[in-house]
Amino acid sequence: MSKGEATREAILDTASRLARSVGLGGITIGTLASRAELSKSGLYAHFRSKESLQVSILEHTRARFVAEVVAPALTEPRGEPRVRALFENWLTWDSQPGGCLFVAASSELDDQPGPVRDRLVRYQQDWLDSLAEVFRTGLSEGHFLADADPEQFAFEVDGVMLSRHLSGRLLDDPNAVSRARTAFEALLDRARA
């Protein structure tokens, strides 16, 4: 990796951390530059505009998300263990400082059309699809009731995750994670029974 690429990665790491606390739109070129120990113009050598920076942040974070949350889960046995792994990995992911960027960005961008929002929509849809798809491996393994609806399951698991994000991060509820686990287990029970 050349020096330029390394700097770019470092910038995106910092930017993604920053975005998690102030939002994608709350990022300022000046603050980010000083946070990354670079001049503003130094930043512009890597990103042509603020918007393309935001898209790059999403791409970068997405790559990490796949590597840390999705990919490891796929090494688990098909079916319920894999569903569990996906859920647990997400809990870990959301526990990083600032929580899950995609959650934060979702309500920020849901009314602001443009390439950034488009990218985010794609990633969120992919995520729900992944949840549904993994659930489907549980269907074909006979772990779950045959008439269970994978998309509905994804919808509900995502809700549990969102609730955990809110309760844990905004309300500082120390029980948020355990409440989320309880809710998740109830969902699994229902899919099985």
Next chain:
Amino acid sequence: MSKGEATREAILDTASRLARSVGLGGITIGTLASRAELSKSGLYAHFRSKESLQVSILEHTRARFVAEVVAPALTEPRGEPRVRALFENWLTWDSQPGGCLFVAASSELDDQPGPVRDRLVRYQQDWLDSLAEVFRTGLSEGHFLADADPEQFAFEVDGVMLSRHLSGRLLDDPNAVSRARTAFEALLDRARA
């Protein structure tokens, strides 16, 4: 209502609508002023600072929320009907242009300490408490299993609402509302069975 008060209300209506699409922090005094057909200084006759404007927006929206979501539900019979009403009223509330402001503000402010965040935390906590409390009336009416956990129920219902907000508003999923209802019914089933 004096002329000043009327203007103030009109400003807050406009502001709350604006905040729902660009976020509380995304509001700009200039844009809000022109949107409200007022000069910036005319605005500052009503709000001493941007921060106090933001707090006022939350207060104003909260008053509407109580009047349109919580209060009507409390006229329903105690127990399950009241829980249902609360849920349905929220779905209607979140269907207004821009959706629920509190949801949007939650992930925006979860990492930004200050009076605005403090106010939002209080309102969110109140909301979860309302959900739990209404569920409790169902317990004392014998509608639900005696060992059901009202706070856990509130956590899970809130998750369903958040998921509906995301799927409906970001992903434009036309099935979001019906998925939410299905999930909600499942929660009720579990509390009963």
Next chain:
DNA sequence: GCGACAATAGCACGATCGGTCGGTCAGTCG
């Protein structure tokens, strides 16, 4: 150790930010 080129800094721009100022004008009260 020199030339080439990538990487970064310096600096300045127009726009816009939140916020303040002096002042106008309709209405109220005595």
Next chain:
DNA sequence: CGACTGACCGACCGATCGTGCTATTGTCGC
């Protein structure tokens, strides 16, 4: 009538925004 008030405006403040251009530095093949 005159004194006063609340509501509002246009102009303007210093700061900061995103974004370019140009100069300087660092790195590496030869």
